[in-house]
Amino acid sequence: MITTTIVIAVLLILAILFLLVRIQTLISVMKGSYEKRVGSSNKLHATLFIIFLILGVFAFFWLSSVASQDYLPEASSIHGVRTDRLFWMTMGILVFAFLVTNVFLFVFAYRYQYKEGNKAYFYPENHKLEVVWTVIPAIVMSILVFFGWTEWSAITKPEPKDSEVIEVMAQQFSWQVRYPGPDGKLGSHSFKLIDATNTFGLDFSDDASLDDFTPPELHLPKGKPVLLKIRARDVLHSVFLPHFRVKMDAVPGMPTKFWFVPTKTTKEMREELGNANFNYELACTEICGRGHFAMRFVVVVDEPEEYEAWKKSQKPFADMNAEYVKDFIAIRSGETTNTPIEVENAREEMSDIVVTDSLAGKTDALEQAADTLDAESGDAQAN
């Protein structure tokens, strides 16, 4: 019913438009508009361009001013303050060029509109002028390149030796972070070791893994260089810390990194913004599927002492998954040939069997599971 109404409405509108166009054309023919070289509307467009220019410039300044209230706060990193400065200085030059060229464009459109009896000026070329407006932009570009290059080199040079190293791992659709723990070394890992428990694919036969911890928030020390070692375990993601002006893609199969120095604690930001609930955030900026827009991770910047205290209070992943690690090490040291998944499944089978009433039909499974575990513990006992 509604569809029919809509269809009829559309057809009626088309019919009206059709008639309007016919009528308007006929009127123009009667008025003799088509005999003239240029119609009366020519002046209208010239004027409209000027009106557009004035309103447009006005709207530009107004919107820029209003929108600036909703920009990100001042950068919370050393390099961020500098790249922001580079951005705004470049914008200054660009806005100047934007205004000047558009003004010329629209003022010329108005000023040189068709006038009966006027003749255009035959001016096919001026090599000197071409050189001038090639060289000036070239010089401006060179200056921008130079400043941009010094900034880029500073940002991408190798991290300071005393950097805090933190691993950030991306997956569909969340972030995980790993700290090296007291030994200061991140344990080795392999994607082949990833499973439901060992989400990082950590190799627990590497002692360095045993004190790594994986907190639910990314904590950073104020004033100290932080190196993020970034990876992804399924598709491309990208680490974006908007307040710190940090961005680096997370690539499956190719570790990437970005180092920076946080300069404002979360507490300081909360005061600066007058928002007690403010938190730094980590967002994904490389399309990664359904949950791309929802990969949020809270980032906290602490005073250095608070940060050290926080680190000490964290429990290593290995401690919180002791059984798993034990099995892992046993398997890895060649004592059994079961993979972690098989051991896990065997455990589940065992607990299933204990819980259910009926043992009928479960004997084989029971024996199998028992064998697996026996092999394990037997080997462990042998040690």
Add this chain to the structure above:
Amino acid sequence: MSTATHLNEHLSHLHDSHDDHDHHELPWIRKYIFSEDHKIIAKQYLLTGIFWAIIGGGLSILFRLQLGFPDADLTWLKPLLGDWIGSDGKLDAEFFLALVTMHGTIMVFFVLTAGLSGTFSNFLIPLQIGARDMASGFMNMLSYWFFFLSGVLMFISLFLSTGPASGGWTAYPPLNALPQAVLGSGTGMTLWLVSMAFFIVSSLLGGVNYISTIINLRTNGMSFLRMPLTMWSFLITAIIGLLAFPVLLSAALLLIFDRSFGTSFFLSDIYIAGQVLPNEGGSPVLFQHLFWFLGHPEVYIVILPALGITSEIISINSRKPIFGYKAMIGSMFAIAFLSFIVWAHHMFVSGMDPFLGSIFMFLTLIIAVPSAVKAFNYITTMWRGNIIFTPAMLFAIGLVSFFISGGLTGIILGNSAADIQLHDTYFVVAHFHLVMGSASFFGMLAGVYHWFPKMFGRMLDEKLGYIHFWLSFVGIYLVFFPLHYTGIAGFPRRYYSFTGFEFTQKFTDLNMFVSVAAIITFGAQFIFIFNFFYSMFKGRKAPANPWNANTLEWTTPINPGHGNWPGEIPTVYRWPYDYSKPGAEEDFIPQHIPYSQTVSSNFPHENDKIKEEGSLHG
């Protein structure tokens, strides 16, 4: 030169003898469907381009509904989108990604490459250089039908139950290689890849034709430096395409292999959907290099024809020669050359070696210079002109404004240190929609308004054209200018919603405003669609040279038939920009008027050419 003359004569003899035996009429299907006439093929490209523009634009309205009105109940869209609207009235998040992916793919390739280059290169090249048709009518026909085929496949993909490709028009693996990563990477992506392969074939077939025709089939007297700038732009565009598209094809093939034949060109170290994948050794960054090796020249393939068309239209409607004809050619060559060595400015934060970042930043900022020269030349062409605001001229002026506004922000994005914060945010979206999307779209519209009389023998309605222009021009600025601000505020691209983060809890009103502006601007395009089809049948009959232009296409009959000129092809004596020449009777002197007939306006060196005129002809 003599070879070209010889070839041209040979062809014209062939066609002349063709026309003599008029009983040799082609069946309707060979005349209008599987046609080898460049004018019919051009119209086929145009109609298909319009079709895809409506779809591509419509897709953008759908996702702008989501972005502007995130809390809205979209159940009313169920008749169109079926289960992609959930029972809660919300658009499916994966389908949202499919919408942005298909919008990008359709607009960049089908509308602005095929629809723009395909239409105008095909239509104008033989007409403006003085040839009977393209060098190979058969290859030309094939190029359209491969495009059509690629379109059919892409169209089908829109209706799959798993949806069309949804990993971004940039198609990065592993997301686009693994069906388990996102729905659209199943059959949707397979169809996307096959469709793109056919599209590339179509572009290559077309490009080869354009280049051979321009080089070989120019009429007597049409030296390279007497060609209109449209010809130069189509020639250079075709050369870029020939060199760049094969690399995209190779990237697509390697991706097909990774998807279906177990290879690991782009895949390594992946654990997904509970499974460790066996692929090792591949790099997603390799795909990005291959993709952008085409991807960057592609944006120049999109904009150069529009710039060529603008040169013509601004010059004609200012009644002045284009300022700096040689500089315009030189800048196009510079842009074409540089376009091949800047691709990795799309990859500053991809994890590639930062040293490459420095190199590509340096090269990228160089390319701003020839682009600036072009903009200055357009403006100087208008200086002291006698400007007539035909709808085409309005769109050409609008193009210059968009090109400047959008091009300038490219300078920031090209600066790698500044790009860190802006990459993959709405700042990039604003940039390319202004400089490429809107500017080229306006170039396409300007071209249609300008050459409609030549294509259909009738005039488009002016008043509807004026309304279409002003609504579109203002509307596009209202849509894309605000996005710069959300980009500066860090809003990431391809986000289904901004409610998940504190730092994006802003600009809600602005986003709503942008969506409303987009809906109105999209609606305004239907004024054009109406005008286009109405005028094709009921428009005022066109005069032979409605814009008082100098170029050769206006010397054919109003409805040019097969072979374009019924008799001999005109000989060309001068460049196409003798507008308002001092001493001339009228404010234009067409290219085929010899110097011997315009003694009052000849420059001294032109008077010297009068002696040679006898030998040129025949």
